[in-house]
Amino acid sequence: MTPTYQASHRFAKISVRKLRPILDMIRGKYADDAVDMLKYLPHRGARMIEQVLKSAMANAEDRGMRDVGGLVIIDARGDGGPMFKRLMPRSRGMAYTIRRRTAHISIGLVDLEAAALAD
Numbered sequence: 001m002t003p004t005y006q007a008s009h010r011f012a013k014i015s016v017r018k019l020r021p022i023l024d025m026i027r028g029k030y031a032d033d034a035v036d037m038l039k040y041l042p043h044r045g046a047r048m049i050e051q052v053l054k055s056a057m058a059n060a061e062d063r064g065m066r067d068v069g070g071l072v073i074i075d076a077r078g079d080g081g082p083m084f085k086r087l088m089p090r091s092r093g094m095a096y097t098i099r100r101r102t103a104h105i106s107i108g109l110v111d112l113e114a115a116a117l118a119d
Contacts, residue, residue: 005063005071007056008106011081012048015101019045019078023105027076031057031109032069049076049105056107065111075108 012019022045026034031053038050057068065071081102087095 003063003110004074005056005060005065005109006075006106007052007059008104009048009052010104012103012105013100014045014048014103016078016080016103017101018043019049019103019105022046022049023076023078026053026073029073030069031071031073034073049107052105052107056109060109068109070111070113071109072112073107074110075106077104077106079104079106 022038022041022043026037026049029037034053035050035057038046038053053073057071060068060071081104083102084100086098086100088098090096
């Protein structure tokens with residue numbers, strides 16, 4: 001079994017709906033290519049995902065991986081976290097609920113060359 005290297009950002013103050021298109025874009029790419037792609041995206045979520053990806057690469061380097069740029073992103077998930085519920089006053093004494101959403105971002109990397117040699 002090949003080792004996977006992971007990192008996560010829990011309770012990120014952004015909606016998962018804004019993160020999922022970016023996560024879909026980098027899934028299956030090499031880590032170096034994904035960092036280059038994320039660097040030039042003008043989204044706030046891209047900065048968060050870039051930090052998590054760099055953290056996963058640093059975790060791989062810390063555990064003895066030499067070429068962290070050659071790792072492949074096999075798991076890029078954005079799951080919904082808890083919501084902060086706020087009330088917005090409306091007309092005639094009513095109140096609408098505002099849901100401030102949070103997200104859990106997790107990224108997993110694997111070395112495909114080592115996986116091919118292990119099989």
